[in-house]
Amino acid sequence: MASDPFSNRRLAAWMLAGLTLSLPSPNAVAQGCIASRGTGMTPGHCDVHGSGEESHATGAGWQATVGYRWLHSDRMFSGDVEQTQRQAEGSQEINDSNFVDLGITYVFNPRFSLTGTLPFSVQDRSQVVRAVNLQRTILGRFHTSSAGLGDARVEGNAWILNPETHMNGNVLLGLGVAAPTGDRDVQDNFKIPSGLNPKTQVHAVDQSIQLGNGGWGITLDLYAYRQLIPRLNAFLNASYTLTPDEKYSPTASLVGDYSIADSYLARGGFEFVLWPRYSVVLSLGGRIDGVPIHDFVGGSEGFRRPGYSVSIEPGINVMTKGWTVSVNTPIALYRNRQQSLSEQAAGIAPIAAGFADLIVTCSISKRF
DSSP: OOOOHIIIIIHHHHHHHHHHHHSOOTTOOSSBSSOOOOOOSOSOOTTTTOOGGGSOSSSOEEEEEEEEEEEEEEEEEEBTEEOHHHHHHTOOOEEEEEEEEEEEEEEEETTEEEEEEEEEEEEEEEEEEEOSSTTOOEEEEEEEEEEEEOOOEEEEEEESSOTTTOOSEEEEEEEEEEOOOSOSOOEEEEEEOOTTSOEEEEEEOOGGGOSSOSSOEEEEEEEEEEEEETTEEEEEEEEEEEOOOOEEOOTTOSSSSEEOOOEEEEEEEEEEEEEGGGTEEEEEEEEEEEEOSSOSSSOOOSBOOOEEEEEEEEEEEEEETTEEEEEEOOEEEEEEEOOOHHHHHHTOOOOOEEEEEEEEEEEEEEEO
16 A cells, blocks of 8 residues: 555644543543543643654654543442432432643654643532431532642653654553642531531542542553554554552541542544645544552552443544644443442442543643
């Protein structure tokens, strides 16, 4: 097959740009109550092996990125069974989360880069308070919230093969560190059941809206692409965040110690150059992300909500004159709140947790 310079170089660069810019940062709550902080690759790898006006002669330079994500979680699942009665009676927990990620990348050459990311979030969680009676009457709904800096991350990436001579396919590996810079002990006012008149007490907010994961993390990333035909590539991306620490004790927690949990994310699919003249690329892929029952290293004790979500993820990316704009919307097809270690020990079914129907992600970056 004859080589197509656009599909070989620009498509691979744009696909990687759209992929990395849409993935969550370490403290992204991917599904709602399931506090999945899997990272995927750090934003900012786009055009590390590009060509034309988008790249520099040496391949070196800076790139700045601003990413935004939003989710609304209000559908409760125990295992993979939706608890529709919770919505019917209006008792579901509801998470609304907004994330802004600021990333800066230095590309040493077309093969190696280093990225730092500062994530910020504003999150609100509402839940009901019930009367202490046989009917467990719902007395009302109250809100708790958090806002501020999350867990910062630094990550290095390297292409296995020279991207200037292997343009039809390559593999990118990433290794990084997530630092516990986010507040892991955010407090707020809770309505506590007390007869027919609930009382107000200050407690640690739910694990799903804490700003920090609670400990250090090690991020492992893999990204691979392969040209299938001119203007069409297939890609695979996988990431895992290791958390050597086991748990911590937030102040006045309603559930005891919080587990410092691993998290994971995998994506795969296709990207097609719809409009080469204006650099419009469409993508479609599958995605799974979540929190495991057992950590890969370290202990797995403490309160956690293990589970995962399987989604289909359409997207569109535009790249021109050093700018990249990306919009992706993972839409959930299957959700599973798995049984935690404490639930297994107690012999009870998984306590229902909230998942989002979709996540809206967008980003803009500039190569200097």
